[in-house]
Amino acid sequence: MTRTNEPDQTALTGEAAAQTGERPRRRTVDVWLTGTEEPDYTDEASQEFQPDDTERELAEQLGSVVDDDYFIEEQPQGDDERMIVNMGPQHPSTHGVLRLQIELEGEIIRRTKPIIGYLHTGMEKTAEDLMFMQGGTNVTRMDYLAPFHNELCYSLAVERLLGTDIPPRAQAIRILMTELNRISSHLVALATNAMDVGAISMMLYGFRDREQILDFFEKATGLRMNHNYIRPGGVAADLPPGWRADVTEILDTLPRRLDQYDAILEKNPIWVERTQNVGVVTTEEALAYGLTGPTLRATGLEWDLRKSNPYSGIEQYEFDVITGENGDVYDRYRIRVDEIYQSMNIVKQVTDTMPKGDYMTGDRKVAPPPRGRINESMEALIHHFKLFTEGFRVPEGETYAAVESPRGELGCYLVSTGGGKPWRMHTRAPSFYNIQGLPIMMADSLVADTVATIASLDPIMGDVDR
């Protein structure tokens, strides 16, 4: 890959684009791949990096110096004059409290700087204060559109340290729930992406159909969101009676609804014009910035953790990894629609082959004794108290477990020192990494494409800030 300091001559200026009516051609952003020779400068689209200024950095970290303003270094005169526009954090189309500082040259975005931290709740720190059994209540609130994936990821990390075996039924329930969750999350992604571009009915339909899945979640877990259902050791409760009929109904209605979405969006000239060749990212750029999920697959790379690092027995089920070609907003939309079909396929297979058995591990060091035993046996009662007051002890060590969340690779890095609480928990949140791709996706694009690009990444700010 070559990199030059020269400004790209082919990129049109604002006025020239307005005159010709041509969409400005995107300047590819050079990225520094790990292992290659270090570049002369480290200006990556917008983020300035000053390695020598350590004293100032320290002051910034301590909070005594606040520097989040964004200056134009060389102001060109005349038609090329640049302007900085602040978008968010209270903007409805930034999907939460994302703030963007956008440098405009006429109608064209030259640089973008995402600013995060407005929803920081210290969840990773809170996790150190909660026992492993309570941890699910915390992680489920990070990515609130995919709570089951967060719970599964945390549980997998804890189970990997414990070395516990999970019964097949619990594993199948986990897959059933996470795949249904992927459908509901993608429905919201489609709904909000279309709404940001102006298709209000699509927004209403998407939320309507998601509600059907949430109703099933409520039936199974008791809550629509933030379920605390997948626990270290299994799941909290067995599936409710009549679950098969509910899941079958969801699978029966969804294809009809997806046809409606296609009728609204797929060939709609407004939608196609506003999404094709917008927010383009290449495979190299996506890999260099750590983008995962539909954003990475839209560039054509077949990378899905469900195939490459199967978890919870998902390798038993047949499904395809959907990839795009252009890496633009339209491809990400198509991938989400097709992934809904794939997830439905998995859900159908799970429903057909749901094994019988326990939904919680039989390991009494992890799972509490059955309720019936407590009334009969003093030892069981003592064990119950011991387990819940001290929590189960997780062997010393560190581990990383990752699942494919609707937004990409969701990882949980867990360090235990042998106690009942994690010593450190870090979440590799897909939204956080995907947001980093905004500066390169939005470089040299039109202002009007900003909201379409943001929405196509489907960022969840609770996931970004944690």
Added chain:
Amino acid sequence: MTLPGYGLLKGMGVTLRQMFRKPITVQYPKVRETPVPRARGVIALDQEACTVCMLCARQCPDWCIYIEGHKEEQEPSKPGGRVRVRAELDRFDIDYALCMYCGICVEVCPFDALFWSPEYEYTEHNMDGMLHDMDRLQDWLATVPEPPGLQQ
């Protein structure tokens, strides 16, 4: 080659058909949905069953349960029998302003003193009103559905 604007009309056809369908919205104060059996609406307390073991208060991730109690001597069941000591509940408050409805307290209770009730209409204009004392929690017990609930 399709007609120009065909895709647009196709989408509008969907919305047009939708106009003649019955809306799925439930007009809440007039129409009410029945909560599911496992619904986590409000926590009910059985004062008789509670032994003041504090397990729920310790396990609550956001510490929204407040328990106080004392010990009382009971008459021996038979003449000449041993005097038994029984824990009596003085205070059992749940602060629903803090509660995040995770259900850990209900699950850990070893003596079946806490239950989920699907009732949900207990919001208040004042934050103080969200602190339910033991008598109010006892009243919820009448609304608890028959098991099987979330577990067992």
